[in-house]
Amino acid sequence: MLETAATHEAAAGVSYALRWIVALPLAGAAINLIAGKRLQDAAGRTAVAVLGSAMSIASFVCVVAAFLRLRSLPVDERLLLDTVSSWIHIGDLDVSIALAFDPLSAVMCLIITGIGSLIHIYSYGYMDEDPANWRFFGMLNLFLFCMLTLILGDNMLVMFVGWEGVGLCSWGLIGFWHSDHTNTAAANKAFLVNRIGDFAFLCGMFLLFWSLADSGKATLVFRELAHAVPALEGMTLWGMGVATLVTLLLFVGATGKSAQIPLYVWLPDAMAGPTPVSALIHAATMVTAGVYMIVRLNFLFSMAPFTMQVITAVGAATAFFAATIGLSQHDIKKVLAYSTVSQLGYMFMAVGVGAYAAGIFHLLTHAFFKACLFLGAGSVIHALHHEQDMRRMGGLRSYMPVTFGTFLISALAIAGVPGFAGFFSKDEILWRAFLANPVIWAVGLAAAGMTAFYMFRAVFLTFAGECRVEGHAREHLHESSWTMTLPLVVLAAGAAGAGYLGVPAALGGANHFEQWLAPVVELEHAALSHAAGGHDTTLEYVLMALSVATAGLGILLAYLIYIRKSLSAATFAAIGGGVPYRLSFNKYFVDEFYYGFFLNGVLSLSRALAWIDLHVVDGIVNGAARVVRISSDFGGAIDHYVVDGLVNGTATVVDRCGAAARKLQTGGINAYLYVLVLAVILVLFSRAW
Amino acid sequence: MENVLSYMTFVPLAGMLAVMVMPRDKHEVIRWTALAFTLVPLLLGIWLYGDFDGSITGMQYVERHTWIETYNIQYIMGIDGLSVTMVLLTALLCPICILASWNIEKGVKGYFMLFLLLETGMMGVFCALDFFLFYIFWEVMLLPMYFLIGIWGGPRREYAAIKFFLYTLVGSVLMLIAMLALYFHGEPRTFDMLVLMERAPTYARSFQAWAWLALFVGFAIKIPAFPFHTWLPDAHVEAPTAISVILAGVLLKMGTYGILRICYPIFPVATQQFAFWCLAVLGTWNIVYGALCAMAQQDMKKLVAYSSISHMGYVMLGMATLTSQGINGAVLQMFNHGTVTAMLFLIVGVVYDRAHHRDINGFGGLASVMPVYTGLMTVAFFAALGLPGLSAFISEVLVLLGAWQYNQALTIVAASAVVLTAGYMLWMLQRVWLGPVNEKYANMPDLSARELVTLLPLAVIVLVLGIHPHAVLDLIDPTLLALNRTVADAVVVSAQLLH
């Protein structure tokens, strides 16, 4: 009893009007999606863009205010709560529409609304030719709403609302230019693949809920879960620990949302959407939801070492394979997409080895530099009238200096060049991976090297060398407008400087970031720090040097191939008879395999069942009807010749009589009356006498 | 307002009489009259919604009159948490359907007369508490439906109507047998369901089993559960839009309603005995089978019809679980499916009115042509595929949550339908609304005000119930909990009686 009382006290939190953070983007979305078309027709696209951006910025301001409030609280009590209303209360299930704001959500919300606002501003410039700005900004606002709900949700079901809601927005924005079936197909693919993950997520949630209900602690509220999950210890289902099963199912959900093997296939296709969407949803925010969810439930995942190993392995494998695919792509957005998949792999690797804070840290830095890269790419694409093939770019440095500068900074950051944001976060992950398993570290290192290579391949192909732009696009080459470059500059600043939030102790930093997150992930963090056996700083330095060297190697290689041309890309492509190159270029044929195996399988099954339904199930019904009809025909024959024969015979007799009697029918009324009266007389006489 | 249920039931009948005496060529007058007479039950329904006490488990607004004394047949009307949702759904959908029937030009008078009679039948089924009365209303509703499909339907309307009629008639016959068996089984003879429920513990196991199965088949045809479902696609394809809406929105619910109203409390032991195979397994199969069949359809209405089969599977699965989440989810799903599918059929009806065909591959790019329509369509489609925040999600999640406790394997199979449902819904959406604009339909007008009025209230309900499901759950929860308990306790009670 005492323990539960204490639990409740700890979970009390400070009441704070968090609802405005989500309500403002929702209002923007509602206005723009319902009345936006008229607004745009009446007041021009600026109106809808300003409305959308204003809501986003206002939300950001609210987040900052909440963040400041949170910081003012003592470390142990850093929790803001806002219960909007009750939602579902049936039996053991008691779920409220409630929002919670703790250090982890604070980081996420700042990223989402901050970068989100920048991207809103950027979009104003990027979407200048599109007639449906209202829909675009409405969907972006709706996305912010859903994403913030996902992050702020106080329980798993509210989180799930956001979880699927971002899927909806992603669907709507990937297929934004819906008159082209390539885009809508990509949108559907994204939604469906996500749904597979959601299906597992739901099952995981059910299992978790009922397992806890068995121990009398049924809840889906994160704060309470932290105290309830130890009850799962020792429970098994289908020969597996319940904790393991739950976390595995949730992780499948995460692979769907965060594009990990095996459900990563939708993300590269999702590049069909407008570039700001790719930057916001498919790089900086939505795809990191899986990482966030695992960190949010870190106490649960820490109970399942097997799951953690699976996560680490999947993360590392994804990081590596996606990087190999990125090496050979020509489409600049595809390169960035695989890079995103790869970087997400890093994050999973981190959380898999229990380095939750490092995972979130990388999430943060990645949000900056990847958003910047995407927006930079978008700036280029916009300038080139929607040309995305790097083979038809080149030499843009002189035309678009700001874009080039910011792109370069971000590329340096993602490559892990010391001093830039990516260096700190990536190094932290590799260090923790090494502590857990050197093989994982080696894979991560290789991926880091490849990342450096393909990012600089992209930089060199796009901005350096001679200009290969053709047609009249070349004549109009120019730097983008300030609404587009301003976000680039801000993000590049982040890409350069965000790393200093979490400088590791080995480099003399205090790692503010990790400390900030400590209340959320403290248990595991403390445990692992001790497992590391104090601070083997020498080893850390060695590893750091190695990773920097690898990155340098990657950059050097790219330089040699694409600037100096002293090495030929063809040489590398020909290695092993060209098989590795073709595998990489064709993305290991995974799409084709999925398409042929799963999609066709389901479609064939559905056609077969529909055929069975029409011909067998309904056939039986119609057959039964036919049997009845035939037997009724048979009965009809009997009826006709035997039964009806009798009837007809009778009828004939009646007919003859009728013919005779017909003569009585004169049609004269008086005659009838006579008959009537005489009959009455007859009757009465017979009675009277 | 003690007789509110009778008013709700018989006002449409009065409307039918009113339409009957009108000249047949005064179409506008007939339409407005029909609308007025369906609005009355709606207004009463709104009042009822406010007045109904959800915390009471028993019957409310009970009216009890002797009807045919010789056979102890009574006129008993009353609603509890289970039926109130259905009554409200019926009251809501009927005016919408009248509006959706506005452009019927053939035999206007007959159409609206039959429609009003249909509403009386439906209301009666949900309100009647005397089994005989229930049966009468059940049949009353059948007849207009037959004519509405058979006269105002599509090219194969006669086949569809006869199929519907015969199928339902088979169900009715089985129900009649079970009803008479119940009647003759106790002293004093009665059709009073409340009395029959009290007698439940006295029924022998084998009697319960046979009667339960007879009733189940009768109701399963209506749900429709595999393998009795093949009348549904045909009926839907041929029926006019409004009739499809009623068919999917209200009539299908009568099957599951009947099981919950009659099979559960009167035959609790048999319910427990058969719940797994007949409800849970069959329901799960319905979910997956319906979804897969839907995916292969080329006709928009057929697709929606199969999706109905799939969604009704959730209801069966939910009520089989006998958990509070499952059964609440099931009844909520009945309501939500009523609104969502109504929207889907109305949406299909809109394009059908304009293009006169429903071939999924024959359209394309409607989103660019009809933005308002597309917005509402998106709400309906995403509600149908269970997007959180919209109504159907709550009910599906409750059903699946309840089912998980009941049987994990079935739940996993059933839950896999979330992927399939998303698949066929989005695929249809993509083929019809997205993509390059089909030149043939480039000038299709957007929704008219009348069509907007039919769709908008439903969309609002779908949104509101997604955020505030207790608007319905508060009405049904206590009743269903009591029902759950009845069934759960029955085995114990009957065991005690045997000793």
Place this chain on the structure above:
Amino acid sequence: MESAIGLNHFLAVGLILFCLGLFCVLTRRNAIGVLMGVELILNGANVNYVAFSKYSAAAVDGQVFSVFVIMLAAAEAAIGLALVLAIYRSFRAIDVSVMRTLRG
């Protein structure tokens, strides 16, 4: 006091009216004449009713019945005459011996 006029007197009047009405019905060829005969028959019956009402313990039942009969007679007259008009329109005659077809 025993009255000189008894029940039988009234019954006799009723009977005479009835018979004259019957005669009328049987012999008239004019539809309106037939209808008038029917009225006479009904009057005869009514006289009987009222007389029975007076000379029996059944209080006013007979009178009530006669009221109903009058009502029905009026109704019958109205409809009958309307029919006659309608028939006249199609046959240009109201002679019942001319109306021998059931189709208009």
Place this chain on the structure above:
Amino acid sequence: MEGLSAEVVVFFFLAGVAVVGACGVAFATHIVYSALSLMLSFLGVAGLYVMLDADFVAGVQLLVYVGGVVVLTLFAVMLTQGIRDVKVSNRSAGRGFGLLTVVAVFALLWRSFQAAQWHRPVEYLAAESSTAAVGNALLGRYVLPFEVASLVLLAVLVGAVVLTRKETAESE
């Protein structure tokens, strides 16, 4: 004879009026005369009702029959053939056979009521107005038939209107 009491005189006068009127209906050669005779007969019958203490019925008889039916009949006569058209007015057929039949009926019924043993009331009812009693009966025991009667009248009303309206619809 112990003298003709006023009652007897009045009875025979009224009965005579009724019967003479009826004879006129049956035997008049002109249909208009028949109709007028009918009115006479009705008046006689109404007088008989008064004698039978049935004031209310008498009143109804006057209103409905004399005021309504006869007028209606006259109208019908005029509308169908015009008042001056005497030719096809009131042809009768088979008078002899008809008379025979009627006499047979008369004999039969006369015999019946003469032979009948009528139950006499124990107390001879006082000669007082029975209107109140009729009123009570109509709205008490007989309220349902009374209401049904009103429905019938309504139907008649509508029916008559329909039958007559059709003429204008067709002729125009």
